[in-house]
Amino acid sequence: MVFIKPLSVYITQGTPIKIPLGCKKLNHEVEVGVIIGKPGFQITESNAMKHIGGYTVSLDMTAADMLAEARQKGLPWTIGKGFDTACPVGDFIPKDRIENIKDLGLWLKINGEMKQDGNTKDMVFDVPKLISFMSQYITLEEGDLILTGSPAGVGPVKPGDIITCGMHVPGVAEVTFKVE
Incomplete structure (x- = not known):
């Protein structure tokens, strides 16, 4: 399952995450964001890494109640995943700063309490597979952001x-967002 987040949903540190109108359950999901640096269509898994420009720590904010209702009715996920402020992102991390994208730790705390502490080695689909799959249907352009799960x-x-x-990478800053 893939879905698109409109450009209007991206925010950077200093901008608050706003709970969408009518949402009763807003969930956090920390993810590695893969930033495309070289356009491509029908990219093979073996060439996928050549299309990466860098990475970022990302949040896939989800209006869980709205998403559940859309799933139940067989409707698109647009409101549940694509409301304004649904994709907070950190700074651009050049590709060469991440030694091994297949073994990268990432974490999330709420009010100082650890809630998520995981590693990309546990992902269902690795980064080359995600890039290759998506590019079979969608031309990936420079600046496109793929969230990895x-x-x-x-x-x-x-x-x-x-x-x-943040990510468990020396010298890579963490990001902070307030929920309003």
């Missing part, structure tokens, strides 16, 4: 919560 520990946030997340 979230480790265990996905859960709800509420107004006033402070989300801090």
